Amino acid sequence: MAAQRIVIENCAIATVDADDTEYASGHVVVADNRIESVGPGKAPEGLEDVLRRVDGTGHLVTPGLVNTHHHFYQWITRGLAQDSSLFNWLVALYPVWARIDEPMVHAAARGSLAMMVRGGVTTAFDHHYIFPQGAGDLLGAEIRAAREMGVRFTAARGSMDRGQSDGGLPPDFAVEATEAALIATEEAIDTYHDASSGSMLQIAAAPCSPFSVSTDLLREAAVLARRKRVRLHTHGSETVEEEKFCDELFGMGPTDYFESTGWLGEDVWMAHCVHMNDSDIAAFARTKTGVAHCPSSNARLAAGIARVPDMLAAGIPVGLGVDGTASNESGELHTELRNALLINRLGDRREHALNARQALRLGTYGGAQVLGRAGEIGSLEAGKLADLVLWKLDGIGHSSIADPVAALVFGAAAPVTLSLINGRPVVEAGRLTTADEDAIARGAREQARRLARIADGG
Template sequence: MIVIEGCAIATVDAGGTEHADGHIVVAENRIVAVGPGPYRGDASVTTVDGRGCLATPGLVNTHHHLYQWATRGYAQQEILFGWLKELYPVWARLDAGIVHAAASAGLAQLALTGCTTSTDHHYVFPRDGGDLLAAEIEAAAEVGLRFHPCRGSMDLSEKDGGLPPDSVVEDTDAALAATKDAIDRFHDRSFGAMVRIAVAPCSPFSVTPRLMEEAARLARAEGVRLHTHLAETVEEEHYCKEVHGCTPVEYAERLGWLGDDVWLAHAVHLDPAAIAKLGATGTGVAHCPSSNGRLGAGIAPIRDLLDARAPVGLGVDGAASQEAGELGAELRQALYLARLRGGPAALTARESLALGTMGGARCLGRADELGSLEAGKLADIALWDLNGLGHAGIADPVAALVFGPAAPLRLLLVNGRAVVQEGALSTVDTSAIAGSLARAARGLR
């Protein structure tokens, strides 16, 4: 057993339970006890000194494009459509080696910033590129993160009225078959699974209605979740109204893409009717504040979505539109953007922490396993070190974490295994990963 004691604890449970000085007991891959004061059980346990630290659930990243770690810094002044047009020809040269290098770097950075579970939305499958999904799943196993890769797809190219060039789209039937194959090969339905697959056609402007509808039927027949981009930019809204005669959320509803088994990336441009619809159907949202800011896409109505009872999690988004790739920093970004939109009462520090933990777990359909520190849940725990100069003097540890600078990790447990110790990864060599990524990026350039 492992006992973390002497730390402040924010459990993020339904009652918002916190302990100023408490302990967490872990046996194998489960939390078996959380409480105030020192641990008074078996003296033979491994003890972690948590004095000056804050323990929270591990952060859950609900939207990413890991392959983009090899293409950071491009199209620096473009909106989404111009950014995509510059990058699609570069991504057409992806292969399994590049994807493994990029995924390793992205997942390592996530781990170092408190993330224990990450999704990935991979939708670019160049011909002869190799087994790209397997490459990133291998990288996640090496880094040690819980992983929810989303088998994406695009079948609507420029010649048919879409945005992507022919070189990066798939045949509709081939995309559906590959998605079914990904579920058969990799999806683990068991409690505590380290890998689960979601079905994820890319967006309204890169996917045909047929692929959207048949992907939804496939996902529901297989009992897996659905993910796509929606309502990210005003240009997308104009596209949907011009091509489909409706808003993006109305289009999603028409195709069977609303429900408690769906979570949508971005959801920036929503009218009150759309917000109510997402809340009523339990459709989740992956809020990506830094990426939305980098591309000038706008500020998502997070307060309104929460008030409508829609599940909302945080995402870093692809590293070509969020070059830092740090999930911990998104707690502050989400807070700031919500307040820019709705004033200083729009989001609290604890609500922001809940977005990054339980909100993400709800989006991924894993609220019974992840997202809070409670007995019986999986031992995915972040122990943030608040002893340093950057947090000194802030009496409220949750405020210190959210408002303050990036906090180093004393310990990050994933499934009960130490992935980060004393601010360093214990599973992989970050210098080797950085070298592999630099070579992959140079090759693409």
């Protein structure tokens, strides 16, 4: 059967390939779910089976954004503990989160996904680690939401087994038994993980953090993940309190502790990594361990400024993350391009910390590297999956900025005229095509109120 084509022309293009190739006016041809050609000027003559031609005048085409860290369930607990550091924030919210159930998680996942996809995310990621007894199929609820919306998705089956009685941070009723967590992780991999080319769904193993997970669970989860050939994810070096916790409990800092448990390697990425010394950065670079940089969440919880420029200079794979929307209430990744650039310029390197193109690379190719999918997504190149975004830059918010990449990164959040995932339109003229945004908003509001009533004992 002949390929069905979508042709986009007359647009600026930032390919984010190895050479950072850009075209002031060029074309992208999509054939089924793959990019067939990218180049300057008009599309080739004589193309057959063209379903649609898009005039991209006034627009920039980029690869779709890739989110590398999130907690969807937090969509229904936004706006709480507004002035807390991480540990105090967690102590305040763990008792609420421990009362979530399947309908709540499904509604929260739909809200989280809708906000990201509307803003140019084509590959979503979520780290779910709270599984109250009798709450239903929480991981399945997220996966169902992603399938309904047509999003490429990596779901991390998280876990916690170190409650307060064992010196951990979460309350005992919010954690699982070690063996039960490992069994459930393996079941999730066996049920859902698709390692095939072009996969729309992959699973990662993801014990939550050093202060909520036993050493046994960390070690055994790494063994399990490598036996099953899936990636590993956790939180690392997020706060000075975490560093103190690891030193008191394990006699070493977070990076050394992770290395002692098998948690450094090119199949691993960690969220935040704010408090990294030169030795930590060298260890990540040596092992090719990746980082999910979450600038807005780091600022919201006063965690600090991650040394992203130093990480990049050392060759560490770095992507961007929204993080949970209880610590980044906007829930958007495209605004993280701007925030990553601005916040990192407050660090030691100042105006030389990051530029616009480096920020765009973090949100696209860098994220693809971190998720282990750089061969398929993250740049606009012939043969890669057709995950791309057409950003409108001729409106009032951007039209006077001559450099389209600078307009996207430095400017206001740009409207999305068209977003393709796997060659399929998921956003048209700023609205979702695969879901009812108003219904998603209503459902999330209802479940947020329901959770608040339950948490208050109502």
